[in-house]
Amino acid sequence: MTAQPQITIVGLGTGDENQLTLGVWRKLEAVGNRGGALYLRTKEHPMVALLDHHHIRYESFDHIYEANAGFDEVYETIASELIAQSQQTTAGEIVYAVPGHPMVAERTVQLLRERCSSEGVLLTMMGGESFLDQAFMRLGFDPIEGFQLLDATSLSRYSLNPQLHTLIGQVYDTFTASDVKLTLMELYPDDYMVTVGHALGVAGEERVREVPLYELDRIEGFGNLSLVWVPRTEREDVHSRTFSRLHEIVEILRSPEGCPWDREQTHKSLRRNLIEEAYEVLETIDEDDPDHLREELGDLLLQVMLHAQIEADEGSFTVFDVIAELNEKLIRRHPHVFGTLDAENAEEALGNWQQIKAEEKRKKGIDPAQQSVLSGVPNDLPGLLKAYKLQKKAAEVGFDWKTLEEVLPIVESELEEVKEAIREYTRTEQQEELGDLLFAVVNLARFLKVEPEEAMADANRKFRTRFGYIESQLRLKGKTFDQTDLQEMEDLWQEAKKVLKK
Numbered sequence: 001m002t003a004q005p006q007i008t009i010v011g012l013g014t015g016d017e018n019q020l021t022l023g024v025w026r027k028l029e030a031v032g033n034r035g036g037a038l039y040l041r042t043k044e045h046p047m048v049a050l051l052d053h054h055h056i057r058y059e060s061f062d063h064i065y066e067a068n069a070g071f072d073e074v075y076e077t078i079a080s081e082l083i084a085q086s087q088q089t090t091a092g093e094i095v096y097a098v099p100g101h102p103m104v105a106e107r108t109v110q111l112l113r114e115r116c117s118s119e120g121v122l123l124t125m126m127g128g129e130s131f132l133d134q135a136f137m138r139l140g141f142d143p144i145e146g147f148q149l150l151d152a153t154s155l156s157r158y159s160l161n162p163q164l165h166t167l168i169g170q171v172y173d174t175f176t177a178s179d180v181k182l183t184l185m186e187l188y189p190d191d192y193m194v195t196v197g198h199a200l201g202v203a204g205e206e207r208v209r210e211v212p213l214y215e216l217d218r219i220e221g222f223g224n225l226s227l228v229w230v231p232r233t234e235r236e237d238v239h240s241r242t243f244s245r246l247h248e249i250v251e252i253l254r255s256p257e258g259c260p261w262d263r264e265q266t267h268k269s270l271r272r273n274l275i276e277e278a279y280e281v282l283e284t285i286d287e288d289d290p291d292h293l294r295e296e297l298g299d300l301l302l303q304v305m306l307h308a309q310i311e312a313d314e315g316s317f318t319v320f321d322v323i324a325e326l327n328e329k330l331i332r333r334h335p336h337v338f339g340t341l342d343a344e345n346a347e348e349a350l351g352n353w354q355q356i357k358a359e360e361k362r363k364k365g366i367d368p369a370q371q372s373v374l375s376g377v378p379n380d381l382p383g384l385l386k387a388y389k390l391q392k393k394a395a396e397v398g399f400d401w402k403t404l405e406e407v408l409p410i411v412e413s414e415l416e417e418v419k420e421a422i423r424e425y426t427r428t429e430q431q432e433e434l435g436d437l438l439f440a441v442v443n444l445a446r447f448l449k450v451e452p453e454e455a456m457a458d459a460n461r462k463f464r465t466r467f468g469y470i471e472s473q474l475r476l477k478g479k480t481f482d483q484t485d486l487q488e489m490e491d492l493w494q495e496a497k498k499v500l501k502k
Helices: 022-033 048-053 062-067 071-088 107-115 131-139 174-184 213-218 243-253 260-264 271-287 290-314 319-332 346-363 383-396 404-424 427-447 452-476 486-500
Strands: 006-011 037-040 093-098 122-126 147-151 165-169 193-198 207-212 226-230
Touching (some): 006 071, 006 107, 022 037, 022 122, 062 071, 071 093, 093 107, 107 122, 131 165, 131 193, 131 226, 174 226, 193 213, 207 213, 243 290, 271 290, 271 452, 383 427, 383 452, 404 427, 427 452, 452 486
Parallel strands (some): 006 093, 037 093, 147 165
Antiparallel strands (some): 165 226, 193 226
């Protein structure tokens, strides 16, 4: 009867032979004495010298690292070869030795755990000292304070938490250290002190050095046994760059111990603030001032946080529910990015978006075919923008002029009706006719492919700049508006048009 194929994974520990477990050493001796199959993920490990000293034969997978461009391919290949070798051996068992502990930062072990059962291979493991044990002891921090272990080869800004001690393993070389440095700098100050550890716990090879973050990749000696420790911190300049800190501050402001003004706010009382902050963001965009834009975006974000916190206080939802729903919607409405649909241009992407929106409505029991064509245009939009969107929606079903030449007479006709209303009608009727004229002008803007709100904003900026010129020139002359007349102001206005070019 053929024995079931078996792979036994053993951990070689951190590199100190005195820390190697007795069970693992006996397994290594046994496979050596009987001439069994011993495979090493890599022979670049201090314990390999002990194997050589006792004439224990082995094969390493270092050649696979050299033959593949990425780690994923390396690990997949190693797992496949181990399974194949276990199925071909007559001994019934092969031993696979990995640095440290098999269940800490060993992707090949995870692949074997996923595949061995379906391949009919029995998988067993024997632990070894993890580099974490030496890190806790040599670096001197207690993981109970809060701790996370991250992989340098896939480090992301989003996984960093300054309230936790962070160990970053797999810092194989200077290039990887440089990537780690740049990622950490997205959250931590350039001079934040971090610790680099090489071969922790290995007598004669261990090196520990504390450096400011900006010097991280200037240290020599990075290799298979290198790691970086980022100590936890309560520094406000670090925490202030996290979303969790913003959420905490808003929560405090709305708490009984917080700000009386913030506690009193409601959705209705904050309504005007939300609108004003949105317009201030638009103004900074027009100014092309990144510093001011950063500030105003923060003010706008605060409004979102306050509205979400009001609902959190009522037990309805939290800002994290808002974020979750937004994330789900973005993924769902971009199947050409996160799914299988294609979109070669913006028009096709918008088409996907509209189809998915319609399907979402149907799932909510809303029949898009029964809705008004003009639905979806918010009532509180600024007048010009609202008119523009209403006209665009009507145009989608063919309710529109065909050419620019057809639109111009409509504007002229509405202007004549305004003139007639001024001569003969009441103020209410004049307002109505003026509204019709503005609506027609918006139609003209649409045919000219001009956003009317942007055109109006440009006109307002131009007026403010030219009027500012008038004010500055009067000040240079030592005059006030009371000391001038309309003709002088008109002359300065015309002068401003030439000087300012806009």
